[in-house]
Amino acid sequence: MTGEMKAVRYYGIQDVRFETVKRPVPAPDEVLIRIAYAGICGSDLHIYNKGMFVETIPEVMGHEFVGQIQEAGAEVKDFQAGDLVAGNPMVTCGSCPGCRAGLPNTCGSLAFIGEVCQGCFAEYITMKEEKLIRLKPGADLKQAALTEPLAVALNICEMAELTPEDDLAIIGAGPIGLLTVLTAKTLYNVGSVTVLGRSGFRVKLAKRLGADCVLSAFEEDRQYTKMIEAAGKQETLQKAISHTAPGGSVYIVSIFKEQFPFDINAVVASQLRLIGCNAYEKRHLKRAAELLSDGRLDVSPLITDVVPLEACGQAFKALNEKEKTQAKILFKPDGDSV
Ligand SMILES: [Zn+2]
Numbered sequence: 001m002t003g004e005m006k007a008v009r010y011y012g013i014q015d016v017r018f019e020t021v022k023r024p025v026p027a028p029d030e031v032l033i034r035i036a037y038a039g040i041c042g043s044d045l046h047i048y049n050k051g052m053f054v055e056t057i058p059e060v061m062g063h064e065f066v067g068q069i070q071e072a073g074a075e076v077k078d079f080q081a082g083d084l085v086a087g088n089p090m091v092t093c094g095s096c097p098g099c100r101a102g103l104p105n106t107c108g109s110l111a112f113i114g115e116v117c118q119g120c121f122a123e124y125i126t127m128k129e130e131k132l133i134r135l136k137p138g139a140d141l142k143q144a145a146l147t148e149p150l151a152v153a154l155n156i157c158e159m160a161e162l163t164p165e166d167d168l169a170i171i172g173a174g175p176i177g178l179l180t181v182l183t184a185k186t187l188y189n190v191g192s193v194t195v196l197g198r199s200g201f202r203v204k205l206a207k208r209l210g211a212d213c214v215l216s217a218f219e220e221d222r223q224y225t226k227m228i229e230a231a232g233k234q235e236t237l238q239k240a241i242s243h244t245a246p247g248g249s250v251y252i253v254s255i256f257k258e259q260f261p262f263d264i265n266a267v268v269a270s271q272l273r274l275i276g277c278n279a280y281e282k283r284h285l286k287r288a289a290e291l292l293s294d295g296r297l298d299v300s301p302l303i304t305d306v307v308p309l310e311a312c313g314q315a316f317k318a319l320n321e322k323e324k325t326q327a328k329i330l331f332k333p334d335g336d337s338v
C-alpha cells in the first residue's frame with residue numbers, strides 16, 4: 001500500500017504544521033498501523049517550546065498512540081491485520097550498560113519515536129513487531145490511548161513501593177501526576193495522597209481521580225513520608241526536599257529544562273533518598289494496556305479534548321496556557337465524530 005497521509009510535523013520552536021506527507025511502507029518485519037488516537041505528551045511540549053530531543057527537522061511528532069494493524073510484513077509472526085495495538089515508542093541502542101542490564105529506559109542514548117524518527121501524529125505509522133503491545137479485541141481505544149503515560153505512572157508507583165500506610169505527596173498535576181494519583185489510590189490503596197498544583201482545573205481533576213487533599217501551597221511545617229516531584233522546576237524540587245520527612249524518599253520523575261543548584265545539605269541532614277524514575281519497561285506498557293482494556297482504571301476524566309490533526313496549532317497553544325483547562329488532548333487522525 002503506498003500513497004500519502006496527513007500528519008503533524010515539527011519545524012521549529014512553536015512551529016507545528018498540518019501537512020500531507022508520504023505514507024510509510026512497512027518492512028518485512030514491520031506492520032502498518034492506522035492510528036485511532038494519539039496523545040500529546042509533556043515531552044511534546046518540551047519539543048514545541050524548546051526544541052528539546054528532536055533530531056530531524058521537519059519530523060512527524062508524537063509517541064503515544066493506539067491503532068489497528070492495516071497490513072503486516074511477510075516476516076511478522078504474532079500479529080495480523082485487524083489487531084488492535086499500542087506501541088513501545090522507546091528507541092534504544094541495545095548495547096550500552098543500561099540496555100545490557102535489561103533496563104532500556106536507562107539507555108544512554110534513549111530517545112522516542114517522533115524525535116529521532118517518524119512519530120504517530122499521523123494517519124499511519126510503521127513499527128517492528130517486537131515493539132507492539134497487544135490490546136484486547138473491543139478495547140476502549142480512547143482510554144487505551146493513555147497506555148504509554150499510564151506505564152510511566154506504573155513505573156513510578158513500583159519504584160516508590162507504595163503501601164496503604166504511605167503519606168504521599170505529588171507535586172505537579174499534569175497527566176503524569178494525575179495518572180500517578182489514580183494508580184496510587186486504585187491499585188495501591190495509598191492511605192493519604194496530597195496533590196500540589198497550580199492549575200485550578202487540574203487540581204480539581206486530581207480530586208476526582210482520588211486525591212485526598214489538593215493544595216496550591218504546602219503548609220509550612222507539613223512533611224510527607226514519600227514525595228513525587230512531577231513538575232520539573234527548581235522551586236518544585238526544592239519544595240519536594242523541604243517537605244519530605246526525615247528518612248523519607250523523593251522520587252524525581254520530571255525532565256528538567258534547566259540545570260540549577262539545590263540544597264543538597266538538606267538531603268544529607270534529613271537522610272533523604274533522591275530517586276530518579278525514567279519512562280518504563282515493556283512490561284509496564286503491557287500492564288497499562290491490560291488495565292485500560294479491562295476497564296480496571298478509568299482514565300476518561302483526564303481526556304479533556306479529542307481533536308483532528310488539523311487542530312494541532314490550537315492544541316499546542318492551549319497546553320501552553322498558564323491557567324490550563326485541558327489535561328490530555330488526543331488527536332483523532334481520521335477526524336470523524338471528534
Ligand atoms: Zn508520553
Ligand SMILES: [Zn+2]
Pocket residue numbers: 092093094095096097098099100106107108109110
Ligand atoms: Zn542503550
